[in-house]
Amino acid sequence: MTVPHAEHQGQDEGGRSPRYLRYVALGDSTTEGIGDGDEESGYRGVADRFADRLAATSPELRYANLAVRGCGTEHVRTVQLPAALALRPDLATVVAGVNDFLRPRYDADQVAGHLEATFAALTTTGTHVITLTxxxxxxxxxxxxxxxxxxxxxxxxxxxxxxRHGVTVVDTASHPVTVDPRLWSADRLHLSPLGHDRSAAAFAQALRLPGADGSWALPLPVLPAPKPWQALGVELHWATTFLGPWVLRRLRGRSSGDGRTAKRPRLTPVAATPPQDPIAR
Known part of the structure; x- marks a missing residue:
């Protein structure tokens, strides 16, 4: 985990975690919570779970989630960012980029530029920003x-x-557990409930919230390795069930987020609930 500057480690001068009042989440399906719930009951996800942890120490916290599934960094910068700035957050999470680099036409400079502009706009207003790899x-x-x-x-x-902008980075890329299949849904594009929970725990550790630690990065029990023919069958099933339809949508210029808006566009109170142990499940 990378925490660039001490003033962004989530502590005040006395070494205590600050009490955040306005948390706004920006991003794509990970932040919206796809993979952690369903269309009928709703989606929870990493940002909701992180907000629960924040509310446990800051009961007056209000939370907004501006994420839209399928969107790229341009949407985050041009649509979500202005809405976020209007809410005047003191804490924001920004998680986006996967939908960009999965597309055939990928401009790395442009994507990085959108993310940096988003970081700059938020931190300039005094918002503490957290992102991840x-x-x-x-x-x-x-x-x-x-x-x-x-x-x-x-x-x-x-x-x-x-x-460059004093943003806290949760460096999940450096932890092997993040590629454990149990942290991912069957489509391998979205986190499973366990994956969302562990990501929320990683954000909590980045802010050094009470009770937060590095247990989110611990490995899960080892699974027996599948037979080669079993592994091939799994790959073929994934390609025909998930990859194929996804590629077809992209070729047609469509996105899973077409016509959708933010699930929680306004700052509203969070009903604090005790976070579940991400190791126990």
């Missing part, structure tokens, strides 16, 4: 190995931009 997608989905270098390059750009 992305795990090796080639280890999550072997068929994605040809573009795994895009994630590594974007991670480097995120770290550099964060250092």
């Amino acid at each position: 992305f795990p090796d997608i080639g280890k999550i989905a072997p068929l994605a190995r040809p573009i795994a270098s895009r994630a590594r390059d974007l991670n480097a750009r995120i770290r550099d931009a964060a250092a």
